[in-house]
Amino acid sequence: MKRLEIPAEKARLTEVLDFVLGFSEELGFGKKELFQLKVCTEEIFVNVASYAYAPDTGMITVTADGSADPLSVTVSFIDSGTPFDPLSKPDPAKDRPFSQAKKGGLGIFITKKLMDEVSYAYQDGSNILTIRKTIPSTENAYE
Amino acid sequence: MTITKTQEGTKLTVAIEGELNTNTAPELEKEFETCLDGITSLVIDAQNMNYISSAGLRALFGAAEVMQENGDMCVINANDEVKNIFEVTGFVDIIDVK
Numbered sequence: 001m002k003r004l005e006i007p008a009e010k011a012r013l014t015e016v017l018d019f020v021l022g023f024s025e026e027l028g029f030g031k032k033e034l035f036q037l038k039v040c041t042e043e044i045f046v047n048v049a050s051y052a053y054a055p056d057t058g059m060i061t062v063t064a065d066g067s068a069d070p071l072s073v074t075v076s077f078i079d080s081g082t083p084f085d086p087l088s089k090p091d092p093a094k095d096r097p098f099s100q101a102k103k104g105g106l107g108i109f110i111t112k113k114l115m116d117e118v119s120y121a122y123q124d125g126s127n128i129l130t131i132r133k134t135i136p137s138t139e140n141a142y143e
Numbered sequence: 144m145t146i147t148k149t150q151e152g153t154k155l156t157v158a159i160e161g162e163l164n165t166n167t168a169p170e171l172e173k174e175f176e177t178c179l180d181g182i183t184s185l186v187i188d189a190q191n192m193n194y195i196s197s198a199g200l201r202a203l204f205g206a207a208e209v210m211q212e213n214g215d216m217c218v219i220n221a222n223d224e225v226k227n228i229f230e231v232t233g234f235v236d237i238i239d240v241k
Contacts, residue, residue, distance in 0.1 A: 010165060010166065013164075013165065013166065031224070032223075032224060032227075035194070035224040035227075036224075036227075038194065039194075039195075039196050039228065042164060042165060042196045043196060043197055046165045046196075046198070092232075092233075106197040106200060106201065106232065107196070107197040109232065110196075110197055110228065110231060110232055113231035113232070114231065
């Protein structure tokens with residue numbers, strides 16, 4: 001497992017992306033999944049950077065773990081800010097997209113759609129949001 | 144990100160090049176605040192747009208909201224990964240993605 005601990009600030013987004021995508025690429029993920037992991041990493045990191053410690057700032061720990069066969073990556077985003085379960089928000093309503101999009105929640109909705117598993121836990125004073133992307137080995141053989 | 148605008152009458156084509164993400168979306172939103180006056184047809188050319196996140200979608204939703212009153216809007220030439228984001232978010236139900 002690899003680990004990155006940096007200030008949860010929007011300006012540090014590139015470092016978090018490099019960490020998650022570098023790890024995933026080494027495992028063998030292709031262009032499509034790397035794009036999806038990039039979107040989800042941005043959404044989660046920016047949420048933490050924007051809200052977890054507001055109006056103060058704080059740290060975020062990102063851990064990445066995975067395997068090449070089956071091809072799978074698990075990334076956790078851990079902050080010690082205000083307890084908040086992003087998965088508790090309802091999905092945006094299709095008939096009211098504009099107002100819903102403005103309210104936020106679109107990022108976590110995209111994350112739920114693109115990842116195979118998204119889970120939240122509050123443990124020892126930390127918010128832990130974990131995402132997982134897996135490609136069954138039979139599918140991977142055709143990549 | 145680079146934004147290139149081409150206007151022909153009341154039709155405006157906005158070509159977006161690069162990444163439409165949290166850090167670049169505000170620039171596009173700012174453009175839309177001023178460039179949509181009198182426009183009846185808005186075309187977003189995504190040929191060279193290689194990335195979009197929810198912040199980018201929100202910027203496009205903002206333009207769609209304005210165009211809903213004034214005319215039509217479509218997105219052209221988006222790559223498969225970007226199209227996938229449009230599809231999973233229901234963006235394709237609101238905006239014409241060609």
